[in-house]
Amino acid sequence: MTAPPMTTPPATPAPPGRRPRPTSVRRLFVVLAGLLIPAVLGYLGLRLHHRLNTIDMPPGDTAPQGGYTLTVYFTPSEAYYHGPQRSIRRQVCPGQNLPDAFPTDYLERVGMEGFGKTARGDYLGWDFDRHCYFATGRPPVGSHDNPLVPWQSVAANHLSPGTRIRVTDCGPGVPGETCTRVKAAHWRVDDLCSIGCDTARHLDLYIGEQTRTAIEDETYYFITKAATIRAQAPEALRR
Template sequence: MTRTGAGDRQRPPRVHPVLAAALLAAGCAATGTESTGWTVTVYYTAVAELHHGPPQLVRGCPVLDCAHGSAELGSFPADFVAAVRSEGAGRIAVGKYLNWSSDTGFWLDTAARDTAGRPLRPWRSAAADDLAPGTRVRLTGCGQGAEQAVCDRLSAGEWTISDAFTPGLGGAKHVDLYVGEESGPDFTNDPMFTTLHGASLRTG
């Protein structure tokens, strides 16, 4: 399946949680009303065992509280490493994650995290530039770009803004919904990995 907008969509990298907690104070207050014209995307945690590209050595920080490390973190499938760069996190084993942010590079962790350092919650965590942290979000209309089953699943989610784009890259009226770990090989061709245009949200 060709995903709507797949050719021009760029995944905005997220800010490292240790350095970015202050960003969560930014944003507009929730309106408590429904608004239209939103772009809705989804993000996920990659899973190493679902990728089979050539091995790529990754260097970075062996712990969370570190920046621009150069330690050898291990070799992982190159397509998995690319997915971690795109989505921000990947599970390499039970309870072990390779995470990435644009301001600090790769690091090893025990969870996929939001910008405040809290574990991401599938079907609960979301990111936005112009909604305040803690704002509750419900998708009330999918606009264009999703199959009905996908629209129904996303509309059933109860999302809270707890994550953030790198400043300047998310954009106005753009919300990113976290759907958890990828569910199978080639997840980016799954209908769930969608982009909705002209969607409606209720916030507050």
Template structure:
């Protein structure tokens, strides 16, 4: 997965025309899509206020990661080799030819859905492999608005948490109110860890599902939150 802790690692998802629509809703809601209220309905101050019921741990950087979708990509055809299924590491089987920017997105995000309906996954310790689902580096299925990754010495595998305060974006602005509200409503679970040497002790990657249109990384959903607060269950 997360070999893209944006030195850029990353956190954002789309809701603008030409950049796709909002990603799937958190599991407590129907997974087909998320219906987001008007951004003017909630002030950024309200949505970034910490939840009062639990002690908030502040100073977190939270980025999003997603499943790339081949049909939204183009570019020079690039042949990929690896494992035809998750039963080897750094295999040399022919896994097919895909657009160059799709292959790059899979390498950055860790997973991509092909036009054939399979998933081309990647991790630093396995390389590329084909699968029936998007998976993390341990082979566990990724669940939108649930799966997350962190430094295991800080947030161990199995830790449940919520985003209590969204903080600000890289440019110092408040994130869109509807996006912050959706991230805060989700119940997150640490199921993965960063590539060794990447991430940092106060960094979380949160999985938001498949991209929903071309230009997804230019959408307001593809963002990084700084100075965010979390509560651990």
């Protein structure tokens, strides 16, 4: 049995008023769609990442927000620590020239606070990512390599860098004189909180370098869990 002759189906006429789309144009649309879809998905992915890691504050001051935990952090000074010496020879960052050992209690503080002033006048830093010590002549810096300013810099994990903070109520347990100073300060998010800041409503306030031995006994070394704040987005996010 012979195969039936090949036939070409009749072309379907185009609807009135609409011209048939040429093949080259159709290909162009396919190429453009292939380029546009990944770009849109990439943009949405970046937006989602931003949403998961920061809270965009609306323009101007927000309404007071309660339920904030406030803690403080500082730069420990080796002069006030006298524990047994501990070697850091195997924990020195590559290319660094550091003393072999420091007081153990001092190193514990540096590992928690991020930086410490040494007896020789420079600073010992702890790299949280590489887990090693390094030396620097610069005062402590924040997560964006910006200088930390006492009674101004704030470490937070869920607010955009540059967000301005005003504490309107310290919550219970903060001495009156200390609370007055905290409320009068113009705080700003300059750093990330590497230890202890597990919730969005946790701010770590930087109070500067240690000047006394028992800093935990000072009135300005406090923890409160019911503070109220007002926040203002950075200028760049309000445009």
